[in-house]
Amino acid sequence: MTIQRLAEDSLPYPLRTTMGRIMLHVRSSSPAKGFDGRFPARHHWTCAVPPQAIDVPPASILHVPGPPLGKISWYYIAWYDFWLRRNDKIAQWHLRYGPVICFRPGEVSFASSGLMREIYGTAGKYTKSELFENFMVYGQKPLFSIGPYWEHRKKRMLISSFYHKTSITRPVMEKWLRQNIMKLVAQIERAIVQQHGNEDKAPAKAMLDAYPLFNCFAFDNITHVLFGSKYGAKTIANDCPERKILLGIKQAQMWGPFKFNFPALAWITSKAMHVFPTGIASLLVPDTLRLCLKSEDEMASWNWNTLQTALADLDAVEDYTLLQRMLSCRAKAPETLETPYIAAELYDNINAAQETVAVGLIYLIFHLARQHSWQARIRSDLLSLNIAEDGFPAWTDIDKLSSLDAFMREALRVNPGASGRQERYIEDSKKDYNGICLPIGTRVTASTIALHQDPSVFPHPEEFRPERWLDQTPETLRQMENSFIPFGYGARICLGKALGIMELKMLAAFLLLRYEIATTPEMGDGKSGPMWQCGSIEAVPIGLKGEMIFTKLDMY
Numbered sequence: 001m002t003i004q005r006l007a008e009d010s011l012p013y014p015l016r017t018t019m020g021r022i023m024l025h026v027r028s029s030s031p032a033k034g035f036d037g038r039f040p041a042r043h044h045w046t047c048a049v050p051p052q053a054i055d056v057p058p059a060s061i062l063h064v065p066g067p068p069l070g071k072i073s074w075y076y077i078a079w080y081d082f083w084l085r086r087n088d089k090i091a092q093w094h095l096r097y098g099p100v101i102c103f104r105p106g107e108v109s110f111a112s113s114g115l116m117r118e119i120y121g122t123a124g125k126y127t128k129s130e131l132f133e134n135f136m137v138y139g140q141k142p143l144f145s146i147g148p149y150w151e152h153r154k155k156r157m158l159i160s161s162f163y164h165k166t167s168i169t170r171p172v173m174e175k176w177l178r179q180n181i182m183k184l185v186a187q188i189e190r191a192i193v194q195q196h197g198n199e200d201k202a203p204a205k206a207m208l209d210a211y212p213l214f215n216c217f218a219f220d221n222i223t224h225v226l227f228g229s230k231y232g233a234k235t236i237a238n239d240c241p242e243r244k245i246l247l248g249i250k251q252a253q254m255w256g257p258f259k260f261n262f263p264a265l266a267w268i269t270s271k272a273m274h275v276f277p278t279g280i281a282s283l284l285v286p287d288t289l290r291l292c293l294k295s296e297d298e299m300a301s302w303n304w305n306t307l308q309t310a311l312a313d314l315d316a317v318e319d320y321t322l323l324q325r326m327l328s329c330r331a332k333a334p335e336t337l338e339t340p341y342i343a344a345e346l347y348d349n350i351n352a353a354q355e356t357v358a359v360g361l362i363y364l365i366f367h368l369a370r371q372h373s374w375q376a377r378i379r380s381d382l383l384s385l386n387i388a389e390d391g392f393p394a395w396t397d398i399d400k401l402s403s404l405d406a407f408m409r410e411a412l413r414v415n416p417g418a419s420g421r422q423e424r425y426i427e428d429s430k431k432d433y434n435g436i437c438l439p440i441g442t443r444v445t446a447s448t449i450a451l452h453q454d455p456s457v458f459p460h461p462e463e464f465r466p467e468r469w470l471d472q473t474p475e476t477l478r479q480m481e482n483s484f485i486p487f488g489y490g491a492r493i494c495l496g497k498a499l500g501i502m503e504l505k506m507l508a509a510f511l512l513l514r515y516e517i518a519t520t521p522e523m524g525d526g527k528s529g530p531m532w533q534c535g536s537i538e539a540v541p542i543g544l545k546g547e548m549i550f551t552k553l554d555m556y
């Protein structure tokens, strides 16, 4: 255990999380380390990076096609990263240089479904890169940040059945999700009353920024799954402190590339925040960065404190929660699930489920708002379903609607809710990848955007065409499915895929049955303007907002 680790253990949790991340950053950025700032495994405090993951000399990878500057300079991709254009740029390079490209010394991207399956499939057992150690918290590695295949698999097996579709879509889960949807609808109704005033003849409609609302929705949902009805957050309906934390965390998306590319500078910046009095710190550190660093710590504290409170009042935590599931696993094997690890896993689930779902929702609703004929088509399909007690169809019926399914798929194809930065390490130099050999230790990712925009699989990929998912031959559909990876693929495919899909489809269905949805001209077409999707870790809309106009329909 290092001196830093010991020192860190004596700190209170909020500070400890930041320090944990920072120590990793500092270590990974020391100039004495490898050419790209990565540290040799033997020096790493958690020893997660396997011995094979050594630095790759730039010369050993020059034979791979790709932008010449990118192959020799770390700063070339960092430049695009800084402007949040990393993913788009890599997809463009694929069109120019082919399915295997080197875009940074020691780093390669794939744009072929076969190669994607090779690196992410269970057979390959590829190790995740240390980028994911940025997601360590409380000095622990949750699932998402575990590198080696077997270590990851052991931990994943503890909770994977919890998130299985049959478990997550049980009636008890559906019930509270419907309740949260109704709370969200109540916020829209409130806005309608506020904006509609007394103008009786005007259509009952309201314009509101749906993005923060969807953030609250996703946060309340996941914290309910983790902690249950008493300790899950209630941000949709209440103007509570957690809402401010969520707002601050959104800024983290904009500052992510800064933190990942210039870790030492990020560390100094956050130090300045603690060392200098607030007045001076605000001169030195941009407001949004201060907000984001503070909010990340506040969220970690929120999770830690909520866990402690829930542990002290376990009778109030429903059996169907992830916390109860983990505690029952702990009863069988106490050493595997100590409280800090449980806390880290819960925190990581919040991170994984909050922004992704909010982004997925804002793009789904944005595309619906621009496609009125599809709204009518899906609405008419929804109206043909039986309705439940609350006046809306049941999840099992909503899930079967092919029109809604096709629309959601197309929205996730065009605007996938995650960055697609799923890096792994090459651990076998004898394999070849489309005829190209790669040295051991090369970092490799399959580009989600390049796969989703492949014209040979998705003709006219730049066009939003939900119908491409309908009435296809099984063979064409299979090809499309093979290249469609908004939730990743294989051994580390999104654990919360079933939950995410249920949240997306259910909310869209409820909103469509109540409102005609439009967007404002300021939101643009998604290819530019505030809805342009960033290439940050969570692929948020650049404007961090999504103005929608909800016009009430007569039927409800």
Ligand code: HEM
Pocket: 143, 144, 145, 156, 222, 348, 349, 350, 352, 353, 354, 356, 357, 360, 416, 417, 418, 420, 421, 422, 423, 485, 486, 487, 488, 489, 491, 492, 493, 494, 495, 496, 497, 499, 500, 501
């Ligand atoms: C539309 C919503 C979502 C999208 C687009 C999405 C996307 C992804 C992607 C692409 C990965 C793979 C990362 C990799 O291979 O390295 C992933 C992993 C993960 N996701 Fe999601 N996700 C969503 C919702 C959720 C939800 C609701 C949860 C709930 C807990 C969740 C939990 C996780 C976890 C725990 C992992 C890590 C799995 C592992 O490493 O074994 N996600 N997600």
